[in-house]
Amino acid sequence: MSKIIRMLDSSDTTHFEAMDTGIEFDYIPHIFDKLTTGDNRLYGLFLDGQMVSMSGYSIYSSRYAMLGRLRSDRRFNGYGYATELMAYVMNEAFKPGSIHWVGANTEEDNLPAQRVLERIGLTPYVTLHGALTKDPSTFESGAHPWQPITDLARKREWVDKYYAQTGAVFPYECYYPFPGSTDLFQDDDLKQWSFYENASQTRFLITKYDQKKHHYLHAVYPWHDIALQPGLWETIARDYWELKQKTDDDTYIWMDLTREEAQTLPAGHPFELPSPWVLYGINRVTWKGKANSAGMIG
Template identity: 40%
Template sequence: MEQVMNVKSLTIADYPALKKMDTGIEDDYVVRIFERLVTSDSHELFGLFQNGQMMAVGGYSLFGQNKFAMLGRLRSDRRFHMKGNATELLKPVVDQLKKDQRVRWIGANTHLGNLPARRVLEKLGIQQGTIIHYLTLKRPDLLTGHTPGPVWKPVHSLKRKRDLLTGLKENDLGTFPYECYYPFPFDEALFTDDYLQECSFFESPHQRRFVMIKNDTKKYDYSHVKYFWNDHYDQPGLFETILHHWNNNPDNVGCWIDFSDQGFKNIPELTAYDVQEPWILYGTWKKA
């Protein structure tokens, strides 16, 4: 008789079961950082088991003083695909997050073309949101069509940094790109003193625009650019400012820039960038 599947929170003792999974992912970072994930206060991993075999793995990370929970790291054993294992795994995880009084928002970020993952999220009642384009500026010598200008004025005051963010009246991006691959709703819970201190802010001469840039590591080191308008190519000095940060952080492989759908369409020439398939953010606010 077939054993019932069960979901459990993973510990370091589950590492051998994870290693036995056939996910088809070479050099899977979840395997590499497994110990850190299962011993962290802000990350949790879960496994779907049957007959002692791990059939799927996934979990969540907490951000913004534990207000935001981002689902992710979902992998399934290829030998058991098309069995609804991802939904079976994530449903109790989402149910647990719904009961967590700290968490106000539950979401996930996936490729626009990843229809199986999107179907799982819809089954879980998580709503479709913003489309985001991730581009990495790696060949500034090929950058064309932008408006040249002087490097913008750096902002050092923590109060001024916070005032710029909280005073934002429009956000064409539709999200707050907290880290590479981790956009969230624009929310002050994300703007901790430590986070703002780590971000470099630059303000335009007319003081109607600003850009945030933070060093971030996702396998490689990046200058992660956070700009909330679609007029990248019209603002004098914006790209000079972005490249100024990169020049001051030469170990970074490039400048990661989040573009909205319209912002992406406004780019006149893509050859300067590494371009990823578009992503889509899903998210649901919990009822008070």
């Protein structure tokens, strides 16, 4: 039996469609072309020409790669093909010298996926709820919204202090958080994202637009007192209703909350709290050390 792993292109859609993944409504066929071009890669493990496992990665800020799109043919479970493929994809992601960190984000109850990630050397960083609401009024107090920040240097000062210098996990997109670094915060992103700070300049907020299944105002606030800060939710609400008017479709506020933050929400809070996601990852130095020990790289 011949076994190969190779990069996929748009013509490999038929191989994917022939897999028995058990996923009834999968988004991948609709964006297969996109997942094989630009900053996205897909790879397949083939047995005698039949694809039995698929995975890939996407690059963010030129320095980070996120593994994902792991799909396996149920008829070939139990042979370690998913682990073999994911290890290969991780090593491919690290081949460009520019990639400093590779990770994966998986639902907390997806234990098989977590076992695969741990086998290839990734370790958990943080568990986050993608908390959703369409009703910001619960936390509003009638206070004035916060002051917008337009100066790029001031924006960078905030993210450097709370993310780049500490390595704290930053929610770069919905479903895609990364450990902070200077490289993560490119000028183009900082210019596009809306920044605000309170009157005493002791707190800041970032709001940014994202779209996955729905439209989202992604609100980033690196403190635990989200229900207590006057003006915070007036600021979020103003941006949310402005976005809602533009989309005229299902639109939510998304905030990434740790398990501890979710547990401290007051009774009657407005958030939906779907199953949390666990961020796994490994940096280049650790990966290279493990790869050298295994004789995988020179």
